[in-house]
Amino acid sequence: MSLSQLSIKYKSHLSDRKFLTSLLMAFLFLILSIIATYFAIQYADEKASGSVTDIVLSNIPVFDVDGIFLYGPIVFWLITIFYAFAFEFKKTPFMLKSLALCVTIRAIFITLTHIGPFPDHTITNVSNSFFSVFTSGNDLFFSGHTGFPYLMALIFWDNKYSRWFFLFSSFFFGAIVLMSHLHYSIDVAAAFFITYAIFRLAQKWFKKEQSFFENIEQ
Secondary structure, X not given: OOHHHHHHHHHHHHOOHHHHHHHHHHHHHHHHHHHHHHHHHHHHHHHOOOXXXXXXXXXXXXXXXXXXXXXXXXXXXXXXXHHHHHHOHHHHHHHHHHHXXXXXXXXXXXXXXXXXXXXXXXXXXXXXXXXXXOOOOOOOOOOHXXXXXXXXXXXXXXXXXXXXXXXXXXXXXXXHHHHOOOOOHHHHHHHHHHHHHHHHHHHHHXXXXXXXXXXXXX
C-alpha cells in the first residue's frame, strides 16, 4: 500500500466523528481496564495462598527466560501497535475495546483465584518497577502472555501473515511462562478458551466498531 493510499484512508477515518468518538472511548476503556488490573493485582498479592503441584511444571526445570518474559511483550506490542495503526487503522476501535474487555475480565478472574506462584520459578524483580502495573507473580489466572496475542490473532485473522505472527506469539509466550514456571499450565491452556469467548462477546457487544471495517470490506 502506497503512502498516498494510507493518507486517504487516514483522512477518511479521521474525518468521521463516530470513528473518532469510538476510538477515544476505546482508549478510555483500555486505561480503566489497566487501572482495574492494578488493583486486582494488589488484592491478589494480599490474598495469595500456597502453591499447588502441576503436571508440567513439576516435570521440567526452570529456564532463565525472565528477560523474554518481561521485555518480549513490549516488543510484541510495539509491533502490534505499528501494524494496527499503519495497516489496519479501521480496526483499531474494535481492537482496543476487545483488548480492554479481555484485560477487565482477566482482572476479575485475578480477584477470584488466589493460588500462590509455583515455588520453583524465575525471579523477575517486578515489584518496584513499571511492570508492577501489569504483573506481580500472583496474578496467575489466566495467562495474559498467552491470551492477548491470541486475541490479536482472532481480530486480524483475515490476513494470513498477521494471523500466523500472532498465533506464533501466543504459543511462544505460553511456552516462556511455563519454562520460567511463572504460570501454571492451566493458566496457559485456559487462556485460549477464555480469550475466544471474550472475542465472541466483543463481536456481539461492539458491533458499531466492527461496522467501521466491515462496511469498507464489503
